[in-house]
Amino acid sequence: MTFEVFHKDGNARTGVLHTVHGDVETPVFAPVATNATVRFVPHVFLHDMGYRMILSNTFHLLLKPGEDVIRSFGGLHRFMSWSGAILTDSGGFQVFSLPHRKITDEGVEFRSPIDGSLIFLTPERATEFQELLGSDIAMVLDVCMNPYEAEDEIWRSVDRTLKWAVRCKEVHTRSDQALFGIVQGGISEKLRQYSAEETVRIGFDGYAVGGLSVGETIEETLAMLDVVLPILPEDKPRYFMGLGTPELILESVERGIDIFDCVYPTRVGRHGTAMTWTGRLNVKSAVYRMDPRPVDEKCDCYTCKNFSRGYIHHLFNRKEALGMILLSIHNLYFMNQFVRKIRDAIQEGRFQDFKQEFLSSTSLEVSK
Ligand SMILES: [Zn+2]
Structure with missing residues (x-):
C-alpha cells in the first residue's frame, strides 16, 4: 500500500x-x-x-x-x-x-x-x-x-x-x-x-x-x-x-x-434513527405515521428514492427486518456523501465554510 x-x-x-x-x-x-x-x-x-x-x-x-x-x-x-x-x-x-x-x-x-x-x-x-x-x-x-x-x-x-x-x-x-x-x-x-x-x-x-x-x-x-x-x-x-x-x-x-x-451509522439505523443533512430523525416517532416524504428530502439513496417515512415507521412498528435494512442503507449513503463533500471542500479550499454550514444546519435535531 x-x-x-x-x-x-x-x-x-x-x-x-x-x-x-x-x-x-x-x-x-x-x-x-x-x-x-x-x-x-x-x-x-x-x-x-x-x-x-x-x-x-x-x-x-x-x-x-x-x-x-x-x-x-x-x-x-x-x-x-x-x-x-x-x-x-x-x-x-x-x-x-x-x-x-x-x-x-x-x-x-x-x-x-x-x-x-x-x-x-x-x-x-x-x-x-x-x-x-x-x-x-x-x-x-x-x-x-x-x-x-x-x-x-x-x-x-x-x-x-x-x-x-x-x-x-x-x-x-x-x-x-x-x-x-x-x-x-x-x-x-x-x-x-x-x-x-x-x-x-x-x-x-x-x-x-x-x-x-x-x-x-x-x-x-x-x-x-x-x-x-x-x-x-x-x-x-x-x-x-x-x-x-x-x-x-x-x-x-x-x-x-x-x-x-x-458502527455508529448502522447501529443507530437498526434502532430507527436516520442521519440527515438537517439532523437526526427517529422514524419510530408517531409523528411520521402518515408522512409521505422520504427520510431525508436532500438524499437520493435507494431508501429515499423509493420509500416514505410512513412506510419505514410501519416496518419498525412491526419489527420487520426491511426497516433496519433501509435505514442502514440510508445512513451509510449519508456517511459516504458526507466524507465526499468534505473531500470536495478541502480540494476547493473551503473546508472551514463547509464545517460551519454543516454544524449550523444540523444543530437542531429533527425529532426525538
Ligand atoms: Zn437516503
Missing part, C-alpha cells in the same frame, strides 16, 4: 490509499463488517454507494469462522466475496472489553464469549492471523485502557503497546499488506506524546489513534489529537479508530485525520 496526499486546506487533507484491491480516496469512512458482513447491507449496495474499503474485526473472525475456514478459502476477500480494500483491527479493543482477561507481557488470555474455550492472543498471533485474512491494512495488537484509569496503569499499557508493536513488526512478512502502529495514552498529554514519538520511531506504514472516543469528553478527545497529530509523519495515513459521528469527524479531519470507521 502506498499513500499520496493531494490537497491541503489548513491541516485537513485529501489523498488516496493505493491498495492491491483498488484505490481509496481519503478522508474515508469505512463501514464495519464485524462478522465479515456489514449488518443488513448486501455488498452490492456498499459498492454502488461508492464504498471501496470496509473494516472487519480480527477478534470476531478468529472466534468464528476461525483460522481453518479462512485458510481453506484463501483469505477474507474470497470468503466474503468483497473485492475492495479491507482494514482489519487487531482484536485488542474487543479483548480488553472482556470482563475476565489476563494480560501478561507475553499476550492476553481470555475465554471465547461463544464457547468458553481458552484463547491466548499474542502480538505474533494477531499479526499472523491478519496476514491469513489478507487484509490490505493490518493493525498491531495494542493494550486498550479506560482513559480514566490511574496514570501508572495507562503508562504500563503504553509501554506494553510499544513492546508489542515491535514484535508485530518483526513477524509481519506480507508486502501487499500495510501494518499500522497505534498511539495509546488515555487522556494524558505526556503519555500520548511519548506513545506517538516512540511509535513513529519504530516506523509503520500508517498510524492510528486508539483508545479515544470511549467515554471521555469531546474537549479531552480533541486535546489528545492536538498533541498526537503534529508528531505523526505528514506522508503517512492517519486513522482515528472507532470514530463515526459527523461532528467529531469534522474536528478530526480539521486536525489531519484521513481514515475513520464506526
Whole structure:
C-alpha cells in the first residue's frame, strides 16, 4: 500500500490509499463488517454507494469462522466475496472489553464469549492471523485502557503497546499488506506524546489513534489529537479508530485525520434513527405515521428514492427486518456523501465554510 496526499486546506487533507484491491480516496469512512458482513447491507449496495474499503474485526473472525475456514478459502476477500480494500483491527479493543482477561507481557488470555474455550492472543498471533485474512491494512495488537484509569496503569499499557508493536513488526512478512502502529495514552498529554514519538520511531506504514472516543469528553478527545497529530509523519495515513459521528469527524479531519470507521451509522439505523443533512430523525416517532416524504428530502439513496417515512415507521412498528435494512442503507449513503463533500471542500479550499454550514444546519435535531 502506498499513500499520496493531494490537497491541503489548513491541516485537513485529501489523498488516496493505493491498495492491491483498488484505490481509496481519503478522508474515508469505512463501514464495519464485524462478522465479515456489514449488518443488513448486501455488498452490492456498499459498492454502488461508492464504498471501496470496509473494516472487519480480527477478534470476531478468529472466534468464528476461525483460522481453518479462512485458510481453506484463501483469505477474507474470497470468503466474503468483497473485492475492495479491507482494514482489519487487531482484536485488542474487543479483548480488553472482556470482563475476565489476563494480560501478561507475553499476550492476553481470555475465554471465547461463544464457547468458553481458552484463547491466548499474542502480538505474533494477531499479526499472523491478519496476514491469513489478507487484509490490505493490518493493525498491531495494542493494550486498550479506560482513559480514566490511574496514570501508572495507562503508562504500563503504553509501554506494553510499544513492546508489542515491535514484535508485530518483526513477524509481519506480507508486502501487499500495510501494518499500522497505534498511539495509546488515555487522556494524558505526556503519555500520548511519548506513545506517538516512540511509535513513529519504530516506523509503520500508517498510524492510528486508539483508545479515544470511549467515554471521555469531546474537549479531552480533541486535546489528545492536538498533541498526537503534529508528531505523526505528514506522508503517512492517519486513522482515528472507532470514530463515526459527523461532528467529531469534522474536528478530526480539521486536525489531519484521513481514515475513520464506526458502527455508529448502522447501529443507530437498526434502532430507527436516520442521519440527515438537517439532523437526526427517529422514524419510530408517531409523528411520521402518515408522512409521505422520504427520510431525508436532500438524499437520493435507494431508501429515499423509493420509500416514505410512513412506510419505514410501519416496518419498525412491526419489527420487520426491511426497516433496519433501509435505514442502514440510508445512513451509510449519508456517511459516504458526507466524507465526499468534505473531500470536495478541502480540494476547493473551503473546508472551514463547509464545517460551519454543516454544524449550523444540523444543530437542531429533527425529532426525538
Ligand atoms: Zn437516503
